[in-house]
């Protein structure tokens with residue numbers, strides 16, 4: 001599918017490297033089909049050492065080389081990255097953005113190029129366990145959509161949505177989501193240590209509990225409330241804990257946090 005295609009990654013930081021790593025791990029492309037482009041030589045050396053891909057500090061040359069051009073720079077860097085590339089991409093090049101908040105219109109206008117896919121992955125992509133949501137401009141044809149699906153599948157699960165407004169919601173749920181779980185993980189491990197467990201043991205207990213609960217919810221297909229009720233014995237330990245969580249308004253705090261991320265994604269899109 002991606003054989004013989006040239007893929008430029010503009011901004012091979014944490015996420016850009018996850019894409020490179022995924023594509024190579026799954027043998028979807030060979031290292032010489034990838035060009036990583038970053039202003040920092042030290043960063044390029046790291047990426048080159050790990051993946052043996054081509055590297056460059058010249059965004060324009062990279063963007064013109066790529067049949068697929070992936071933008072993985074920070075939102076705050078995007079304007080200055082796009083400006084010199086205006087009207088310079090190959091007419092049939094597929095642009096894939098993972099930049100939080102940045103709209104398809106930002107790309108089509110800045111680049112004068114309509115063939116744009118907007119996506120939102122997350123960091124479990126580093127181990128091929130990501131969750132990516134993506135959408136495409138109407139000018140992206142079926143063959144290019146298939147390329148996008150294949151590239152994003154290299155990160156883990158992917159789903160296509162036909163409405164771009166879902167991308168800001170996805171940024172708040174699956175994009176930022178790992179941070180919410182990591183914070184909870186950290187707090188639970190610290191509580192375990194506070195009670196007297198060795199940190200190593202507390203970590204194993206918490207991580208496997210989180211993993212097992214996620215897999216159980218996925219495989220059973222049951223509503224989370226039903227699964228939670230099955231853990232909660234009358235007058236038992238879980239109800240004592242849940243009562244504290246509800247007193248701390250955990251549902252409202254989580255919902256407010258997710259709404260804050262959603263609003264911030266929309267704000268980033270306007271800046």
Ligand SMILES: NC(=O)C1=CN([C@@H]2O[C@H](COP(=O)(O)OP(=O)(O)OC[C@H]3O[C@@H](n4cnc5c(N)ncnc54)[C@H](O)[C@@H]3O)[C@@H](O)[C@H]2O)C=CC1
Pocket residue numbers: 010011012013014015016037038039040043059072073074075077080081098099100101120121122123175176
């Ligand atoms: N970290 C995360 O959990 C997620 C991040 N994203 C999005 O992915 C994008 C990248 O995020 P990270 O990988 O976390 O950031 P990062 O800071 O690790 O990577 C950004 C890379 O861009 C490079 N860069 C800076 N200026 C550049 C320029 N002018 N031209 C080319 N490259 C340049 C940096 O040197 C760095 O290697 C962001 O837009 C973010 O919104 C999307 C989903 C999840």
Ligand SMILES: O=C(O)[C@@H]1CCC=N1
Pocket residue numbers: 100171175176
């Ligand atoms: O925090 C951020 O803005 C990026 C987007 C989703 C995850 N990290």
